[in-house]
Amino acid sequence: xxxxxxxATPNGHKxxxxxxxxxxxxxxxxxxxxxxxxxxxxxLAISPNNKIPAIVxxxxxxxxxxxxxxxxxILVYLAGKTxxxxxxxxxxxFEALQxxxxxxxxxxxxxxxxxxxxxxxxxxxxxxxxxxxxxAHRLYGVMNKRLAKSRYLGGADYGIADIATFPWLRSWKNQxxxxxxxxxxxxxxxxxxxxxxxxxxxxxxxxxxxPLVDDQAREVLFGKTQYTAR
Ligand SMILES: N[C@@H](CCC(=O)N[C@@H](CS)C(=O)NCC(=O)O)C(=O)O
Numbered sequence: 001x002x003x004x005x006x007x008a009t010p011n012g013h014k015x016x017x018x019x020x021x022x023x024x025x026x027x028x029x030x031x032x033x034x035x036x037x038x039x040x041x042x043x044l045a046i047s048p049n050n051k052i053p054a055i056v057x058x059x060x061x062x063x064x065x066x067x068x069x070x071x072x073x074i075l076v077y078l079a080g081k082t083x084x085x086x087x088x089x090x091x092x093x094f095e096a097l098q099x100x101x102x103x104x105x106x107x108x109x110x111x112x113x114x115x116x117x118x119x120x121x122x123x124x125x126x127x128x129x130x131x132x133x134x135x136a137h138r139l140y141g142v143m144n145k146r147l148a149k150s151r152y153l154g155g156a157d158y159g160i161a162d163i164a165t166f167p168w169l170r171s172w173k174n175q176x177x178x179x180x181x182x183x184x185x186x187x188x189x190x191x192x193x194x195x196x197x198x199x200x201x202x203x204x205x206x207x208x209x210x211p212l213v214d215d216q217a218r219e220v221l222f223g224k225t226q227y228t229a230r
Contacts, residue, residue: 002026005043006053007033008202008209011071011108013167015053017201018075018160022082030208034217036225044230057081072104075160085159096154099146099161103168110135111168114175120222136175140182147184158192166192167202 002019004026006012019026031037031052038050047054047069055074060066061081068074076097079086087093114132117125143165146153154161169189172179179186192198210217219225 003056004028005031008205010167012053014071014164016204017163018078020197020201036220099153103164107168133176144182144185147188
């Protein structure tokens with residue numbers, strides 16, 4: 001049974017969706033990032049960057065337990081463990097991995113900043129709002145162009161690049177996106193949203209999530225707590 005340490009956010013959803021797609025038994029442990037659970041020593045022991053998601057697989061590659069943090073590494077691990085959602089052939093594998101890295105290095109961090117400056121920042125800074133809204137629009141454009149030529153982001157088959165990207169696009173409104181500008185991407189988004197495993201994955205811990213706008217959550221995520229040496 002894979003132990004999953006997570007919360008109902010885009011990076012958490014990636015792992016919940018992958019586990020649902022693969023049909024692997026798993027148990028979820030809620031890490032309430034608005035309440036500061038991510039700074040507990042037992043969580044930091046498996047996720048030193050104090051971020052969800054993390055997993056512990058008691059049955060690792062050498063038969064011993066393995067713990068992993070960083071959602072992209074977890075998706076690659078689960079794809080390797082199950083032999084699913086990442087092509088076997090090297091050309092196809094690297095084609096898919098580059099789109100996974102595009103998600104990890106571009107979509108996640110930039111859309112995260114768009115959410116921050118458009119929704120959470122205590123003051124509206126027009127320069128930052130404009131910069132990250134423009135960047136969101138640009139990134140959606142890159143994906144739209146890719147999907148005009150490719151069935152899925154990672155290539156011909158649905159895989160971990162799609163699983164990693166989809167949860168971030170569910171907040172398109174908060175990123176200032178107009179779907180009319182990205183029709184290929186919208187078709188892909190609707191198709192993935194309708195997959196039964198995806199529908200189950202995004203429901204994991206969804207009942208526990210609260211809007212991150214109360215003072216405690218703001219302090220924990222954006223205030224001094226975040227910068228205490230651990
Ligand atoms: N690159 C990391 C990012 C993880 C991440 O940003 N997680 C957020 C929730 S979506 C988090 O745990 N934030 C808590 C904090 O920053 O203290 C990954 O993909 O796993």
